Every structure is written in structure tokens, then in C-alpha cells.
Amino acid sequence: MAEQHDSIRAGAAGTAPVPLSVLDLATVGSGRTATDALRTSVELARGAERLGYHRFWVAEHHSMPGVASSSPAVILAHLAAHTERIRLGSGGVMLPNHAPLVIAEQFGTLEALAPGRIDLGLGRAPGTDGATAAALRRTDRLNEGAEDFPQQLTELTRFLDDDFPDGHPYRRIHAVPGPVQGTVAGGVQAPARPPVWLLGSSGFSARLAGVLGLPFAFAHHFSAAHTIPALDLYRESFRPSATLDEPYALIGVSALAAEDEKEARRQVLTGALSMVRLRTGRPGLIPSPEEAEAHEFSALEQEFAESWLRNVVHGTADAVRDGLDGLVKRTGADELMITGNAHGAQARLRSYELIAEAYGLPGAQD
Template identity: 80%
Template sequence: MGGRPVSDAIRGDVKGSAPVPLSVLDLATVGKGSTAAEALRNSVKIAQVAEARGYQRYWVAEHHSMPGVASSSPAVILAHLAAHTERIRLGSGGVMLPNHAPLVIAEQFGTLEAMAPGRIDLGLGRAPGTDGATAAALRRSENLHEGADEFPQQLAELTRFLDDDFPDGHPYARIHAVPGPVQGPPGRPPVWLLGSSGFSARLAATLGLPFAFAHHFSAQNTVPALDLYRESFRPSAVLDRPYAAIGVAALATEEEREARRQVMTGALSMLRLRTGRPGLIPTPEEAEAYQFSELEREFVDGWVRNVVHGTPDAVRDGLDELQKRTGADELMITANAHGGAVRLRSYELIADAYGM
């Protein structure tokens, strides 16, 4: 990779009193009574606030066939965000590589790098980002395990396309991802591996890549996965030591009760998703009126416990405790709430709490 050291593009500056860099993971959620178009306009506003307030990076995640999530096309959204921001790093958190041909992803993110030099991250996951039927439609195959099992090979192929360095004699040696790697600074987008278990943690460590763990929906696996990543890490041309970010569900409001009320909208939405009933993010009133069964209440209570929420000071303390407990090098905050204004205000309040 040409240009400045890749680690410079990964390790960020700590703003204010935050112990590590803070970033944003946006799902472009669509609340009941709203539209995907409005959700995407909200994403632009949040990205601009994140940039102004000193957040390190802003990522969007690939999901499919979910009415309440408008981020089915990360590369398209990132191009739009790049046109409305100037400095903040933009990336995928992540692109689900088995859903795509590696050459396509290399071309998409090469294009993004050409449009926003030095600002693009390529985060990759191996899950489908959807249900089995939709994954089959995306991959044109009924064997969904095949794509996930071939992830290391797909990643190696993608990296070759990004670096334009297939060896002589390789079937793809004469194929070039266009736009290709920039000669000189900033090179090409750094690759991150994403995961919610030990598989990607071990692979990221073996390859010496930065790792982002989905603590926001797999909290019980966070510490074991990060420990595995650090213990297995091998220095590379990308990183000389491990770098781990974690996705954290967090929401700050001026009043503690309101935070709980807003968080319940995301909890009910997740309950419906996990039980095969995906839909728009419910309103706070709908969440308050919902009659939970005993099993549903158990699920929701467990979900809410993993969301850092409350007043700005309480959220700051919760984030600090989580960072200390996990040793995360970066916290990537995703806000669970029905309305875009509530989520945007939460990022402002968290920045205020850290003096960013």
C-alpha cells in the first residue's frame, strides 16, 4: 500500500476528555410514520454533526429486507455523505463480502477513495446481513454456508484487487479494479474485519488488521473475542500492534426517564426482528403500550441492559466503564431510537459530556 502508514488512517486522535476516539455507527433507521428518504437525510445531518463535534469516523452497515433499516447500499450512502462532509472518515461497518464479487467491492471503494481521498474505511463482515431467503436472493445460491466458509479466500482476492498486485500467471493478473490504488498518499482504503464471534477476531489477528466487534448485539462474546484477537495478533505492514473498536448501543437525553422511553423503541424493534416480524421502528408511545409476554420481557430487559443510556453524564460514565472493562481502542456508538432528531441530539450530548 502506497502513501502514509496505514496505521495513521486507523488510529485516531482523542477529542476532549474521552479516553479513546469516539465514532458513529449509523443504521439509517426508519421510524414509524417516516420514510427511508427522511432517514437518509437524517444520516447526512448526523454525519455533519459528528464531523463538527470531533467524532473519529462515521460508518454505515449493510442490511437487506428490513423495512426499518435504510442502509442496504453502503457505497451509495457513503458517496452521498462524502459530498456533504469534508474531514470525517467514512466507511462500511460493514459490507457483507459474501454477498458480492470482490472485484465489485474493490471498484466501489476505489471510486469512493478517488472521491474522498484519505477518508474511506472498508469494513468487511461475513454474515449475510439479513434472513436466509434474502441471502439466497443476493447470492444466487441456496448454500449460504459456502459464502461464509470462503470468506478468507474472498478477502485475499479483494485485497489483491485493491492493491492491484495479482502475481504473473494468475487468472486475474490482467484484471484491474478501476479506479485502482492511488500512487502516493493516501494509497487505498484500509481494510477492517468485523465480527460478533471469534472467527473474524482470529482472522484479523492473523492478518494484522484492525478489528471491530459488534458488542451492541453480542455483548457476552466481547471480552473473549478481544482477548483472542490480542493474543493471536501478528504485526503487519498495516499495524504494528492490535487495534480493536467495539460497536456500542448508547443514547443520551436530558432526562433519564426519557432515555429509557426512547431505548425501548429499539428494543421492541429488535424483538420483532428476532421473532421474524421486522418492521419500522415503533414510536415511544407504541413501545409503552405494548403488552410483553414473560419471555418477551426477559429478552427486552436483557437487550436494554446492554444499551448505555440516561443523562449525558451517566452515558459518559457507562462508556468509560465499558472501555476500561474491554480495553477497546475506539468506541463506535450506535443510537437506538425512533426519531432522527433524538439520535442526533444524543450524539451532541455525548460530545458535550466529553468536552468535544
């Protein structure tokens, strides 16, 4: 059978049923700047590494005032310079927004900067609205990008492996840094290249990841109703590959722990109000807890906020641990990637500390 990459399949630490990782959006709170948000991302990545989390990923979003992660590769290079062991990756890069060669070059560069620590997670959604996607891609044929995703993925993989067949128009084009550097006179072959993950919130990427034998990450944090059907489809479609012998499914989950239930509710309400504003065409910065508490929710806004909060695991550390354990049992996930969105850096870092302590992660007792 195919060899499993240690970079994908990792053993659980402490008492956690599966490895725990972190997803960061570099959120910008009201009264804060993008500089503040990116400094917080560094603080969170270093904290996650110290506590014993397995990965730290950042996600591509555009034209959203409250999200500063429009350029994952740039952020990951910065995080690589401030960490030593934790795996870093994209959760994800939206492939239709970019030429495959550009992504191969960016992530080849990241792999050269942080050998053996880089993951390349790919999505097929634009990570923004249609008008912004058209500006990114310089075309209004947006469906074409999604439909061409398998072809773009093949092209990207061939650039990463430098293995276009003879006669292909790209046969003499090489992504550098990359394998070609090991084939020229005096060259030394790099030991590995970033593993590719497929990301999704529906069945399309689940099936494709299964057919290709790739690891799959599902966005449970904003598509909870589709989690189990998508994971079932992934597992049913899975074919062993050079990457994996067996399916490996990661799910992203919103979770925030605080010293008491009231404080946790106070912190997650900021995310609920932010989502209300986004869904009603008024995206902005992440409101403070005080702003969220003072907001007068309409009946429709309240209904939406409560629906959204039902998919956010929050409360004391023990309550969050119980909620995450239950999610693993229901879904059979092989790894959990926690996103703890809140207004302030300290609330988010404290949440990751409390969760790490609840599970006995190796760095939580230091």
C-alpha cells in the same frame, strides 16, 4: 516495525479515554420514509463531524423494513458529498454477498471521491436471513460463502493493491479506480487506498484479523457476552503487518443520552420493541416512543426486552459517559463506535451532542 496508518489509529479528543465514532443504520421510523431516514443520516454525519467524532460508518442490512442501509457504497458517496473531514466507512460490507472486484471498484470510487477519508469494513455474515442471502448470492450454498471468506478477502485485497502474481488468472484484471492508473503512460499514483477492517461477533474474524495484522471491530451492541473472549483472541493472534504494529480493536456499542433518565428510557424502549418484533419474525419500522409505551409486552417479550436493554448504555450524559468509560476499562477497546438508535432524528442527534459535551469533544463547545 510496520508503519501505523493515521487513518486507523487516532488520538482521543477531549476527555474521552479513546476516540469516539458513530455507526448508523439509516433506521426508518413509523410514519417516516426511506427518504426521511437517509436525510437523517446526512444530518447525523454532518453533526458528528461538527462535534468532533472520528468516523461515521453505515452497515449493510437487507429485507428489513426499518433499515434503509442496504447499499453502503451508495450511502457513503452521498455522505461524502455532504461532509468534509470525518472518516466514512462500512460497518460493514458483507463480503460473501458480493464479488470482490465489485467491492474494490466501489470503494476505489469512494476513495477517489473523498481521498483519505474512506474505511472498508468487511463482515462474513449475510446481514439478513437465509432466504434473502440466497437471493443476493444466487445460490443456496450459504455456508460456502462463509468458509471461503479468507480466500475472498485475499482476492479483494489483491484487487485493491493491484498485485496479483504473474500467472494468476486475474493478473490482467484491474479494479478501477485503483493503482493501475498510476502505472500507465501519464498516470499518477493515488496516495492511498481504503484501509481494510474485519468485523465480527464471534471468534472467527477476531482470529483472522489478528493473524493478518488488521484492525478489528467487534459488534458488542448485539453480542456483548462474546466481546472480551473475541478481543482476547484477536490480541493473542495478532501479528505485526504493513498495516499495524500493534492490535487495534474498535467495539460497537448501543448508547443513548437524553436530558433525563426517564426520557432516555422512553427513547431506547423503541429499539427494544423493534428487536422483540425482529426476533419473533415480525420485522417492521422503528416504533415511536408512544407506540412502545402503549405496547403490552408478554412475559417472554418483557424478559427479552430487559435483557437487550441491559446492553444499551442509556441515561443522562454523565451516566452514559460513566457507562462508556467502564466499558473501555473492561474491554481495553482502542475506540468506541456508538450507535444511538431511536425513532426520531432529533433524539439521536441530541444524544450525540450530549455525549460529545460530556467528553468535551472539540466541536461540542462551539
